[in-house]
Amino acid sequence: xxxxxxxxxxxxxxxxxxxxxxxxxxxxxxxxxxxxxxxxxxxxxxxxxxxxxxxxxxxxxxxxxxxxxxxxxxxxxxxxxxxxxxxxxxxxxxxxxxxxxxxxxxxxxxxxxxxxxxxxxxxxxxxxxxxxxxxxxxxxxxxxxxxxxxxxxxxxxxxxxxxxxxxxxxxxxxxxxxxxxxxxxxxxxxxxxxxxxxxxxxxxxxxxxxxxxxxxxxxxxxxxxxxxxxxxxxxxxxxxxxxxxxxxxxxxxxxxxxxxxxxxxxxxxxxxxxxxxxxxxxxxxxxx
Amino acid sequence: xxxxxxxxxxxxxxxxxxxxxxxxxxxxxxxxxxxxxxxxxxxxxxxxxxxxxxxxxxxxxxxxxxxxxxxxxxxxxxxxxxxxxxxxxxxxxxxxxxxxxxxxxxxxxxxxxxxxxxxxxxxxxxxxxxxxxxxxxxxxxxxxxxxxxxxxxxxxxxxxxxxx
Numbered sequence: 001x002x003x004x005x006x007x008x009x010x011x012x013x014x015x016x017x018x019x020x021x022x023x024x025x026x027x028x029x030x031x032x033x034x035x036x037x038x039x040x041x042x043x044x045x046x047x048x049x050x051x052x053x054x055x056x057x058x059x060x061x062x063x064x065x066x067x068x069x070x071x072x073x074x075x076x077x078x079x080x081x082x083x084x085x086x087x088x089x090x091x092x093x094x095x096x097x098x099x100x101x102x103x104x105x106x107x108x109x110x111x112x113x114x115x116x117x118x119x120x121x122x123x124x125x126x127x128x129x130x131x132x133x134x135x136x137x138x139x140x141x142x143x144x145x146x147x148x149x150x151x152x153x154x155x156x157x158x159x160x161x162x163x164x165x166x167x168x169x170x171x172x173x174x175x176x177x178x179x180x181x182x183x184x185x186x187x188x189x190x191x192x193x194x195x196x197x198x199x200x201x202x203x204x205x206x207x208x209x210x211x212x213x214x215x216x217x218x219x220x221x222x223x224x225x226x227x228x229x230x231x232x233x234x235x236x237x238x239x240x241x242x243x244x245x246x247x248x249x250x251x252x253x254x255x256x257x258x259x260x261x262x263x264x265x266x267x268x269x270x271x272x273x274x275x276x277x278x279x280x281x282x283x284x285x286x287x288x
Numbered sequence: 289x290x291x292x293x294x295x296x297x298x299x300x301x302x303x304x305x306x307x308x309x310x311x312x313x314x315x316x317x318x319x320x321x322x323x324x325x326x327x328x329x330x331x332x333x334x335x336x337x338x339x340x341x342x343x344x345x346x347x348x349x350x351x352x353x354x355x356x357x358x359x360x361x362x363x364x365x366x367x368x369x370x371x372x373x374x375x376x377x378x379x380x381x382x383x384x385x386x387x388x389x390x391x392x393x394x395x396x397x398x399x400x401x402x403x404x405x406x407x408x409x410x411x412x413x414x415x416x417x418x419x420x421x422x423x424x425x426x427x428x429x430x431x432x433x434x435x436x437x438x439x440x441x442x443x444x445x446x447x448x449x450x451x452x
Contacts, residue, residue: 036354037331040348040349106419106422193422
């Protein structure tokens with residue numbers, strides 16, 4: 001059943017501080033809406049429980065990408081199109097550029113925001129595995145001030161995050177220190193555009209001249225109730241060279257930490273098997 | 289109800305609507321611009337594509353309040369962007385000539401997605417065409433004739449001028 005638009009409230013205070021004041025006055029009453037590519041789908045289908053929405057789509061304060069020599073800071077309101085058009089994202093953060101390119105369609109990329117993708121907290125979202133691999137830091141803002149935390153500490157459980165009810169995600173910061181790292185990202189779904197992942201893996205690794213893995217970070221979608229870093233798989237291979245034995249150890253470690261589920265898009269068994277194959281493909285790419 | 293102002297195809301419009309009313313419904317029902325189609329209503333099929341400040345968007349996912357002050361182009365006004373004084377935009381002409389339109393439900397969205405693609409990639413590769421239209425589903429053509437139409441639209445127009 002289509003929802004009745006008249007049942008919903010939507011306000012659009014003109015500035016970030018005005019939005020934060022509203023959130024501070026009545027914490028939990030309003031749900032922020034940016035590009036609407038998630039909430040408007042739920043609304044259209046008549047299953048959006050939140051009746052009071054506050055638009056942040058028009059806030060210029062949230063839509064920026066600042067690059068310095070050390071880091072890039074992405075405003076939570078930057079769209080996937082903004083990410084794809086930014087030269088530093090393309091040159092330094094190929095995992096994020098690739099994830100942005102297969103988030104929805106062009107029309108969705110023009111509206112959907114990186115902040116929305118994070119805060120919506122879907123375990124299947126496209127950008128989180130890349131952001132986890134890059135060790136991103138999130139800055140949250142409220143009328144009380146700002147605080148910064150590692151992205152790895154943001155997701156607390158299924159659709160549960162560290163965001164307080166009076167807070168907005170302000171920005172996402174990634175250090176520019178991945179030169180020399182080998183990148184790997186692959187999404188498995190019915191197709192890249194539009195389709196939601198069955199399983200996805202993003203990996204970064206620094207390999208010594210002798211072939212030893214000096215540093216490795218692996219982010220995954222659809223393997224747990226939140227987007228996750230696969231730390232057991234990382235530990236199984238760090239400081240080792242890629243051999244059939246290390247690949248087997250990494251696959252076993254990944255299987256031990258993954259808790260995939262059966263749902264409309266795939267099965268737990270398929271997800272576990274394919275995640276192992278993606279990990280093996282990533283590790284083999286390090287020996288070339 | 290909110291009072292919202294924006295331009296559609298160059299004309300200023302004022303509407304009074306619930307602020308989460310879909311831009312799609314405002315265009316079709318309040319303004320009578322039924323060229324924009326509804327397919328899935330979930331942002332998956334692209335039938336409701338319009339240009340908002342030059343960017344392709346799914347109008348089923350835009351709450352009308354977020355269109356405040358925007359410049360909207362629908363299929364009814366796309367010809368204005370060509371500025372040729374013809375009845376059809378060259379992209380529409382190419383879709384006609386190459387059989388890129390059959391039942392017509394996806395066609396308005398395809399035309400606007402093509403316009404957006406050619407704005408960003410004036411000479412697109414086949415891969416860029418496929419990616420640019422990946423959010424627009426067609427159940428009739430099998431897409432090949434649509435790709436042909438886009439390729440033709442991307443070619444520089446042939447002039448009568450004899451060179452060399």
